[in-house]
Amino acid sequence: MSESAVPLVVARRRFGETTRRDLWWVQPLLVFAGLSTFVVYATWAAFQGDHYTYGPYISPFYSPEIFGTSPHNWFGPKPAALPPWLPFTPALLILPIPALFRFTCYYYRGAYYKAFWGDPPSCTVGEHRTTYWGENSFPLILQNIHRYMLFISMAVLAILVVDAWEALWFADPATGRVQFGVGVGTIVLAANVTLLSGYLFGCHSMRHVAGGCVDQISRAPLGARAYRCVSCLNRRHMWWAWTSLFAVGFADLYVRLCSMGVWTDVRIW
Amino acid sequence: MGQTATFRIWRGNGHEGTFTDYATEVTEGMVVLDAVHQIQAHQAHDLAVRWNCKAGKCGSCSAEVNGHPRLMCMTRLNQLNLAKPVTIEPMKAFPPIKDLVTDVSFNFRAKKSIKPFKPRPPDAPDGTWRMAQADVERVQEFRKCIECFLCQDVCHVLRDHRLFDEFVGPRHMIYAAALEMHPLDVEQRARDLKDAYGVGFCNITKCCTKVCPEGIGITDNAIIPLKERVIDQLYDPVVKLLRMFR
Numbered sequence: 001m002s003e004s005a006v007p008l009v010v011a012r013r014r015f016g017e018t019t020r021r022d023l024w025w026v027q028p029l030l031v032f033a034g035l036s037t038f039v040v041y042a043t044w045a046a047f048q049g050d051h052y053t054y055g056p057y058i059s060p061f062y063s064p065e066i067f068g069t070s071p072h073n074w075f076g077p078k079p080a081a082l083p084p085w086l087p088f089t090p091a092l093l094i095l096p097i098p099a100l101f102r103f104t105c106y107y108y109r110g111a112y113y114k115a116f117w118g119d120p121p122s123c124t125v126g127e128h129r130t131t132y133w134g135e136n137s138f139p140l141i142l143q144n145i146h147r148y149m150l151f152i153s154m155a156v157l158a159i160l161v162v163d164a165w166e167a168l169w170f171a172d173p174a175t176g177r178v179q180f181g182v183g184v185g186t187i188v189l190a191a192n193v194t195l196l197s198g199y200l201f202g203c204h205s206m207r208h209v210a211g212g213c214v215d216q217i218s219r220a221p222l223g224a225r226a227y228r229c230v231s232c233l234n235r236r237h238m239w240w241a242w243t244s245l246f247a248v249g250f251a252d253l254y255v256r257l258c259s260m261g262v263w264t265d266v267r268i269w
Numbered sequence: 270m271g272q273t274a275t276f277r278i279w280r281g282n283g284h285e286g287t288f289t290d291y292a293t294e295v296t297e298g299m300v301v302l303d304a305v306h307q308i309q310a311h312q313a314h315d316l317a318v319r320w321n322c323k324a325g326k327c328g329s330c331s332a333e334v335n336g337h338p339r340l341m342c343m344t345r346l347n348q349l350n351l352a353k354p355v356t357i358e359p360m361k362a363f364p365p366i367k368d369l370v371t372d373v374s375f376n377f378r379a380k381k382s383i384k385p386f387k388p389r390p391p392d393a394p395d396g397t398w399r400m401a402q403a404d405v406e407r408v409q410e411f412r413k414c415i416e417c418f419l420c421q422d423v424c425h426v427l428r429d430h431r432l433f434d435e436f437v438g439p440r441h442m443i444y445a446a447a448l449e450m451h452p453l454d455v456e457q458r459a460r461d462l463k464d465a466y467g468v469g470f471c472n473i474t475k476c477c478t479k480v481c482p483e484g485i486g487i488t489d490n491a492i493i494p495l496k497e498r499v500i501d502q503l504y505d506p507v508v509k510l511l512r513m514f515r
Contacts, residue, residue, distance in 0.1 A: 013429065019356050020336030106493050110473035120425040123476035124336055124361075132430040136469030144504050147497075204489070208497035215452045218401035234489065 013126030015118065024122040031115035034242070035108075038249055042095065045252055049089035051259040052252070056167045057185045059252040060192055064159045065090040094156065098248075101153040104146035106204045107241045109135075147205040157196055164189045170267070182269035185254060192244075192251040199240040202233025271296055274346065275354040276304055278316070283365050289313075290354055295346050301357065302330050302341035305369070317368035325482055328417030332369050333358040338419040338480045360422040373418050379437040382465065383445050387456040404452035410490060411447035413483040414440065420477035420487055426470045436467035439477035439487045446491035449498065459502035468495050 018024065045052075045061050052062040053070040065073045068090040078088050102108050113119045120127040135143050167189045170181040200206065211217045211227030218224060233240065257263040273292050280289045291308045302320055309316045321327040323342045330341040335349065335356050349355055363371035392399045420439040426432050437445075445466060449458050462468045477487045485491075501508045 018336050019333065019358065021350070021353070106473055110475055110488075113472045114474060119472065120429065120474065120476075123423050123425075123474065123479060124333070124338065124428070127425065127429055129430075132426065132432065132470070134426065134436075134467075134470035134472055136463075136467065140472075141469065144496075144500050147500065147505070204493045205497060208494060208501075212494050212497065213501060215450055215454070216401070216404050218403040224403060237489075 015126055015128035016121060017126035018122075018124055020122075020124060024125055028115040028118075028121055031111045034245075035112060035115065038245055041249060042099075042252075045256070046089060046091035046095050047087060049091070051256045052091070054185065054255050054258040054265065055171070055183075056169055057183075057189060057255045057258070057265075058163055059091075059255040060160055060163070060189070060248050061091045061095060061252045062089075063163050064094065064156075066093050097149065097152050097156055101146070101149040101200075102241075102245070104143045104149055105241065106146070107237050109143060111238075146203075147209070150200065150203050150205045153200055157193065157200055160189075160193045160196065164193045180269075181267055183265045183267045185258060185265045187268075188247075188251050188254045192247040195240065195244040195247045198233055199237070199244040202230060202235075202237050202240050204234060204237070206230050207234050272351065274304070274351040276308060277354040277356045278305070278308070278313075278369070279358045279365075280313075280316070280368055281365065282367055286365075286368075288356070295351065297347075299346045300342055301332075301334055301339070301344040301346065301349075301355070304346065304355075305341060305357065317366070317370045319370050326415055328415035328482075331360055331417045331419050331422065333360060333422070338422045340417055340419070340482050343482055360418065362422040362424070362428040363418075373421075375433055376416070376418055376421060376438070376440060379433075379441050380444060382437065383441060383448065384456050384458050384461060386448050386451065386454055388453040389455045398453050400452050407490070408447045408450050410485055411443040413485055414443055415483060416440065417482060419480045419482065423476040423480045424471075425474065425476070426467075426472075432467070432470060436470040437465075439471070439492065441466065442468065442471070442495060443485060443487055443491040446495055449495065457502075459499050462495055463499050463503055468492065468499055471496070 042061065045059075052059040053072055058065065058070070058072045062068070063072070067073060067075055067078045069077050073090070082088060114121060118127050119129060119132070133140065135141060164186070167186040168180055168182065169178050170183070171178050207227065207230045210230045211220070211223040214220070214223070217227055254263065258265045272295060274295045275290050275292045277288045277290050280286050291312050293304060293307050293312070295304055302323060305316070305318050309318065318330065320330040320342065322329070325340055325343040328340070331338065332341050333339070333356075334341065334344050338360065341357070357369065359365050359369045359371045360373075363373050363375065366372050388398065391397055418440060421427055424439055426436045427438050445458060445462060448454050448456065471488075471492050473488055473493070475488045478485070478489070481487055
């Protein structure tokens with residue numbers, strides 16, 4: 001029996017202080033690296049304003065192209081009324097919607113509170129803040145807009161589904177005739193909407209709307225089934241969140257590199 | 270196994286103390302609580318440790334093993350690296366009493382503050398109710414709680430920020446959820462969830478879910494649904510509008 005003079009920390013601990021011996025810092029570090037990489041790339045891609053379409057493909061960052069110069073645009077080019085000093089690309093009108101949806105997502109909140117704010121850095125690891133308001137007051141009380149961002153994001157998802165459908169129709173460069181086809185880009189865009197659907201339909205707010213808000217769900221058999229389906233997706237919400245994030249970034253990169261001539265889109269059919 | 274392992278155990282009272290190393294022989298199948306009992310029997314007769322069932326069902330032997338909140342009776346030694354001393358500390362969220370025993374009375378006071386079950390009028394003349402299994406099975410998950418308070422211990426709102434007056438903690442969130450989602454219950458708790466129980470203090474780190482020995486989905490199945498219900502009742506203008514026309 002021997003004694004070692006290590007005081008029990010009942011009072012406030014220093015940042016990073018813990019008796020854990022595992023590599024607790026790996027997960028927040030990976031989250032920090034993954035989210036930072038995506039945010040930097042998405043911001044650059046949104047402001048870049050070029051190479052966002054290729055044939056029937058349109059980057060999910062730029063869809064719907066409300067105002068723009070590509071054949072995918074809805075209402076023509078950028079309105080003349082917009083001041084010339086204002087940065088404008090079609091993505092800047094759309095990206096805030098999925099960005100706010102992900103920012104207010106229950107999974108991402110837990111992940112970035114740890115990875116970016118160290119609140120806490122990891123479970124049972126000391127944090128640097130001396131005050132804590134949680135999500136009880138401004139500004140984090142605004143996280144409660146998540147359900148609205150879900151509903152708006154569902155509309156954007158519907159447009160991405162249409163984009164994936166339109167990615168099945170290729171114009172013949174010689175005749176201009178449109179014919180059915182499947183390219184690698186078609187699969188990339190279809191995989192993107194599939195993963196985004198899994199992420200959105202498994203959202204905690206969707207689970208609440210689908211049936212979580214009632215106590216006697218057996219009285220609404222359709223709601224009970226919807227609740228079960230959403231709960232099933234929700235159990236792997238983190239997986240859907242990360243794979244859909246990767247998919248949407250990769251879809252933009254794929255269209256961009258095809259448009260730039262770096263990659264060649266292979267027609268499978 | 271038949272090897273000697275070192276256990277670095279916190280020895281102290283409510284004010285001060287030190288870690289003390291005890292070397293003891295461990296054999297195959299032992300759990301941390303077995304080692305603590307062995308040390309108590311042969312080396313430290315005055316070592317205070319709270320325990321009861323040794324089967325992971327009473328929730329008494331909660332402690333921090335190598336920095337992880339765990340039930341000592343459910344932590345097998347072959348899960349740990351015995352080449353280094355195994356650190357055993359009391360739960361840090363609660364005031365220490367002696368050695369591994371802490372004062373968890375906050376939890377009993379917090380539980381009393383939750384509005385109790387208030388059933389609707391009976392469904393049948395004999396004073397009984399009818400419930401569908403589909404309705405009640407969601408809250409049955411919460412009833413698995415053994416009140417080990419590991420979730421309270423790991424929650425940084427209590428552990429680091431000491432907001433015991435503002436936040437009742439994850440254990441009582443699942444207690445509130447079990448009542449709030451019960452198909453017979455008609456009590457309104459949304460205002461209390463926000464103001465008295467402090468559901469907004471949870472920032473969804475899911476540490477409570479990770480340490481729960483019963484595998485209860487505390488964050489996903491209780492706290493987040495309660496947050497959504499508070500939004501329904503207190504924040505969402507569209508839901509408020511719809512409720513006016515119902």
